[in-house]
Amino acid sequence: MNSIKTTYRKLAIALAVFAALIAIPIIAAPKVSSKRQKLIDTGLALQGTPYKYAGRTPKSGFDCSGFVSYVAKEALGLKLTAQASQMYADVPHISADEREPGDLIFFAIKGNDGIYRISHVGIYLGLYTGEGKFSGQRVFLHSASDGPYTGVIVSSIEENYWKNHFYGYGRIVPATSMEDQIDAEKVSVTD
Numbered sequence: 001m002n003s004i005k006t007t008y009r010k011l012a013i014a015l016a017v018f019a020a021l022i023a024i025p026i027i028a029a030p031k032v033s034s035k036r037q038k039l040i041d042t043g044l045a046l047q048g049t050p051y052k053y054a055g056r057t058p059k060s061g062f063d064c065s066g067f068v069s070y071v072a073k074e075a076l077g078l079k080l081t082a083q084a085s086q087m088y089a090d091v092p093h094i095s096a097d098e099r100e101p102g103d104l105i106f107f108a109i110k111g112n113d114g115i116y117r118i119s120h121v122g123i124y125l126g127l128y129t130g131e132g133k134f135s136g137q138r139v140f141l142h143s144a145s146d147g148p149y150t151g152v153i154v155s156s157i158e159e160n161y162w163k164n165h166f167y168g169y170g171r172i173v174p175a176t177s178m179e180d181q182i183d184a185e186k187v188s189v190t191d
Contacts, residue, residue, distance in 0.1 A: 032100060032102055032176055033173065033174070033176040035075075035076060035102075035173050036100065036101060036102030036173050036176060037102075038075045038076065039071060039072065039075040039076060039123065039172075039173060040101055040102055040123065040125065040141075042071050042074050042075035043067070043071040043075075043123050043141045043152075046058060046062075046067070046070075046152045047152050047153065047154070048151060048152060049061060049067075049143070049151055049152040050151045051063065051143050051144060051145045051151045051152075052066075053145070054066065055067075056069070056070060058070075061143075061151070062143040062151075062152060063143055063145070064084055064120050064121050064122065064142050064143050064144070065080075065081070065083050065084040065087055065121055066082050067122075067142065067143035067152060068080065068087065068104065068121050068122065068123060068142075069081065069082045069087070071123065072172060076172075076173070078172060084106065084118045084119065084120055084121040085117060085118040087104070087118075087121055088106050088118045088121070088167075088168070088170060091104060091171060092170065093168055093169065093170055093171075094168075094169045094171050095169070096169065098169070098175065099169045100126070100175060100176060101124060101125050101126040102124070102173050103123075103124045103169050103170065103171050103172075103173070104121055104122070104123060104124065104169065104170040104172060105121070105122050105123070105124045105140045105157070105166070105168075105169055105170075106118050106121050106166075106167045106168050106169070106170060107119055107121070107162060107165040107166055107167055108120075108165060108167035116167065118167060119165070120165070121142070122140040122141055122142030122155075123140060123142070124169065125138075125154065126139070127139075133156075134154070137157070137158045138156065138157045138158070139155065139157065140157060140162075141153075141154050142155065146161075
């Protein structure tokens with residue numbers, strides 16, 4: 001009987017040590033500021049909301065700028081214009097080296113006149129550390145209107161379309177100089 005208790009005690013201690021070792025990287029990993037996290041969580045909770053041109057609410061659906069302005073208002077009380085090009089003009093621009101999860105990411109198309117025009121905006125999420133198609137890639141959250149990938153979804157910046165149309169980053173929440181990654185468990189990935 002004592003040997004069974006001793007075995008259970010050893011097993012319990014081993015499990016506790018194992019759990020502590022697993023938790024260390026999670027606890028030690030820097031997090032984004034609470035404001036940035038609230039912005040990200042508010043946006044991630046809307047995954048699956050349908051795309052609607054000029055849509056501004058979860059009930060009606062969102063276009064890209066309607067989604068970003070809604071999330072900024074709900075999460076932080078920030079009032080942003082609901083037009084991607086004006087949003088880009090209104091926010092401070094930052095470099096890729098300065099980007100953090102919760103910053104805005106902008107895309108542009110080149111017109112026949114050779115001038116690039118902002119055509120899309122999303123919320124930068126950071127480096128995806130989970131399994132699956134986005135593993136090791138930088139991702140962003142946005143409301144897209146592209147065939148089967150419509151509505152509020154997560155996409156990789158490395159996808160050809162986004163990589164070829166990337167324009168810049170903007171900031172609506174103060175910098176925190178935190179780790180550039182997203183908690184993979186909160187992201188819905190569509191294969």
